[in-house]
Amino acid sequence: MDLPIAIFLVVLLVFVLTALFGAPYVPSSNKEVKKAFKNLYSLGRKDLLIDLGSGDGKVLKTAHEFGAKSIGIEVNPLLVWISKFRLRKFKDTQVLCRDFYRYNFPAETTVVYVFGDGRDMSRIVRYIERQTTKLDHPIYLVSHAFEAEGHKLIKQYRAYFLYKISPEKKEKK
């Protein structure tokens, strides 16, 4: 088999296998993400943004441009490699190669971005609820393309939805 064909097949296999974890790779538009944050949530130096499934790192780059720190969690090692390379000069961004459901948010997390898959949305929302409960403070969620059922929509800009996910109340014994 020719080398270029072998490389193509390996890359294809990585994308097919990692799509089993959740939403396939479809990048957000840089311009639209910027406009979405300007309209929905004022990102700034006070923020730590987590991008669940960070793809090629576009959203992390946008967070940097707003002065925010960010962490991308991405299961596809090729996309992790590409985003680490693209963001190599930014000290305030980090990309981790893993399944985001196995990741615990750092205490400073203020906002989560997700461009998921309709079928996964309720699982993703439950996961964010568990994280806010662990941290015991609310976290803003900017969801692209899918609404978070069971949560009050604060604001919408085109296909971007803003929510505030609060910790679940612990029952008194």
Ligand SMILES: C[S@@+](CC[C@H](N)C(=O)[O-])C[C@H]1O[C@@H](n2cnc3c(N)ncnc32)[C@H](O)[C@@H]1O
């Ligand atoms: C629709 S793309 C969005 C990429 C990026 N957030 C953006 O908006 O440009 C979804 C990304 O999530 C990744 N992904 C899906 N399920 C995942 C999981 N359970 N853990 C980590 N990454 C995941 C995919 O590999 C893909 O790159």
